[in-house]
Amino acid sequence: MRTFVAALPPNTKILVAFSGGSDSTSLLAALQAVVISGLRSDVDVIAATVDHGLRTESAEEAFAVGQFANQLGIPHSILRWEGEKPSASIQERAREARYGLLSRHAVDRGADLVLLAHTADDNRETLAMRRARDPDHAFGMVQSVLVDRRVWFHRPFLGLERAALRDYLESRALPWIEDPSNENPLFERVRIRQQLGRKPGFDIVHPCTRSALAHQAAAWLHANVTLHSTLAAEIDLTGFAFDDPAVMLGLTSVIAVIGGRPHRPGQEQQMRLGHMLRNNMPFRVSFGRCLIERRRHRLSVVREARGIDPVTIEPGTEKIWDGRFRIKNVGEVSAIIRDAGEGIALVAPLLDSGLGNRAQKAANAARPALATGSAEELTIEPILAPYDRFLPIDLLPLAATLAQKAGLSPFVAPPTPLLARF
Incomplete structure (x- = not known):
């Protein structure tokens, strides 16, 4: 996190997607610790929790998560997924809604970057899901994605194991929330996670x-x-x-x-x-x-x-x-x-x-x-x-050429060379 923060441009404002789980809690806590250490006094941090409204207790949990962020001295907002919820493909639709809410909130609050807490575990699961549909698929997540052509989302912990993040939280005696949906085998990701726990994972193409x-x-x-x-x-x-x-x-x-x-x-x-x-x-x-x-x-x-x-x-x-x-x-x-x-x-x-x-x-x-x-x-x-909805950073040269060829405005450049290293 020190390496990441040190590479940020002057006066950067960061929005952290904060669910209260172990991954996002370690992300927010580590970022807060680095910023208050005085390494970069010009970096501003805010957090937001998306309440999908899929469980009766979700509103209460979102409020508690906000209280934790406030205890760290980080301004927090709750973004609610309003309207009727779909009956099928619920996790995929919730993901779409989550990214949309976060990108709009980032623009409204003047954030330069949104941080996500995905880990190497998430990456292996994503690749397994993609290979279940296409056995030749070789790519999992990338560290940076441009959403809606306006805000870059970055995953600074994508190379870290979830166990390491939980060790960090325990070393600081910081709590986290366990989402019960993470154990529900009705969801594809949960089934994949359980399968990967019983056999070797996939090699991920860089x-x-x-x-x-x-x-x-x-x-x-x-x-x-x-x-x-x-x-x-x-x-x-x-x-x-x-x-x-x-x-x-x-x-x-x-x-x-x-x-x-x-x-x-x-x-x-x-x-x-x-x-x-x-x-x-x-x-x-x-x-x-x-x-x-x-x-x-x-x-x-x-x-x-x-x-x-x-x-x-x-x-x-x-x-x-x-x-x-x-x-x-x-x-x-x-x-x-x-x-x-x-x-x-x-x-x-x-x-x-x-x-x-x-x-x-x-x-x-x-x-x-x-x-x-x-x-x-x-x-x-x-x-x-x-590419207009989700543009992985490693495909930016291709998308930029397509935009130029079609006479469209260029894509937003990554806010820091750290994101553009691919």
């Missing part, structure tokens, strides 16, 4: 490995890809290295952006696409919500003009449409947004591109359009679906 791939993918994108906002992509296949993982990382990232998908196509889909490309023959195929067409040494990628759900945007709110555009309604009447097959298109059509007539027609038909409401009361901006 993020530097993927960072090198991301830099190579960014160079390939810069030289070979043209993006028309998030409507379409043109790709030069001259000298295409079919077996280069960096090239496949760049290509599948483009497909995810145009398809409005938060994740790139999986390993099996990538192998299917690679097989088609190796045949060196023209093809036209539906893939990842996209229409992909090869003509000689050119590949076009456009959003299929089907399966696009309409979205209602109430006055004073914003929503993501089709994973490709963020639309805000600043007016006083509701707006319904659908594809350009009906209504008034909200984005200019593609003209004079090298896509070919069929691809260009499909891209134009898949534009957002106003079915009801006032176009003058809407603001619209393209987004990069795989």
Whole structure:
């Protein structure tokens, strides 16, 4: 923690995500001890607890956690997950809500950085969960993630074991709370944790490995890809290295952006696409919500003009449409947004591109359009679906190049070189 704090820029304000468990308690306590030691008198620390409202006792626990933070001299806030709770995928939805609440609170309080208390144990569990879905998955958590394009979240204890953190708390006679949900086998992470306790864990590929791939993918994108906002992509296949993982990382990232998908196509889909490309023959195929067409040494990628759900945007709110555009309604009447097959298109059509007539027609038909409401009361901006919500720091070079190619604003830079070391 001393090493981390010493590397922070002047006058940094830190928000600690504080649940009261052993991991976040050790994080907050260690940070407070370093700051009050006089090492960095210009570093300001605040804390926040997210009350998910999933258990009757959660509000009382959040209050007690706040009292502990106040005893350490750290200002504390309780962030409540309001509204009706989902009946399925509860932990995943709670995670989404937690990150959203913390990122908004960080912006509201002027925090430069949010600290999370994930450990090496959490990392092994995450990798095991990902490998359960894709046996070839090699990457767990990274130490830093940009959330909602506005705030960096950092995990300074990701290389430490939970047992070491509990030893630290016991050495200082500091208490922590045991969340009963951590023992509930209904949750996937709990089952994985119990399984890992009975057998060796996984080796985790260091993020530097993927960072090198991301830099190579960014160079390939810069030289070979043209993006028309998030409507379409043109790709030069001259000298295409079919077996280069960096090239496949760049290509599948483009497909995810145009398809409005938060994740790139999986390993099996990538192998299917690679097989088609190796045949060196023209093809036209539906893939990842996209229409992909090869003509000689050119590949076009456009959003299929089907399966696009309409979205209602109430006055004073914003929503993501089709994973490709963020639309805000600043007016006083509701707006319904659908594809350009009906209504008034909200984005200019593609003209004079090298896509070919069929691809260009499909891209134009898949534009957002106003079915009801006032176009003058809407603001619209393209987004990069795989990276706008959560951007791992090791993929920043790739995402930055995609943003530049699509004509979007750059991503927020990490606040300290310590975060950018990948």
